[in-house]
Amino acid sequence: MLKKERYRHFVEYFSNNQPNPVTELHYNSPYQLLVAVILSAQCTDKRINQVTPALFERYPDARSLADASADDVFPYIRSVSYPNNKAKHLAGMGKMLIEQFNGQVPSGVNELQKLPGVGRKTANVIASVIYNEPAMAVDTHVFRVANRIGLTTGRTPLAVEKELTKYLPTDVVAVAHHWLILHGRYICVARSPKCEVCPLTWFCRYYATINTETYLQKAEVAKIKKQKEVQRRKKLNIISKELSKRVDKEF
């Protein structure tokens, strides 16, 4: 199947079946989403949603966070992964938002990446979710699922990001990020993808590959069995001929 066709089927399927997917992180403002996404690195959305209500109550906006130190923030996020680093990042991020961005979360990926704790992936999430920019945030799910389906062949997140933004229609890039994440989280899971319940099998490259392999393996086993059966029959023929000769001699 041509790459172009795969993209067409992918967009058609999800546009029809999941037209409005949203992030599973809870937030009420661009600032809150930025905080939640910074915290979510190497951690689950479920865990982040458990800690953010108290954090947002204490630090509801950039102004309040700018006045906090890492030590102040730490107790609120101690149960997430890498809490020390993330506490430093949040305290620094709050200050920079106030000092350089007038308390507002910037929309440009390059500006966003100047903020402590904000890498390319986080910047792309904010640009796409808040500002609806055609930015593709490539996390572990997006990377795995896009490669399995056959939308991409990239070996790095940046290569996958470039391929996806090149081939997807601009108006679905932002939403395709959620399609891939949710599909990876619930169906195309890392260890054993649930292909038996996946609606994308008919255009998924990985599925075609494993089934071709299974088909070839079965064909090889059948071929070996057939060869063994032929040899067995030959042997039986020889034995029966030998026996006939002996019987002829004796009688």
Ligand code: SF4
């Ligand atoms: S068919 Fe399997 S490998 Fe392909 S997208 Fe679905 S779950 Fe993933």
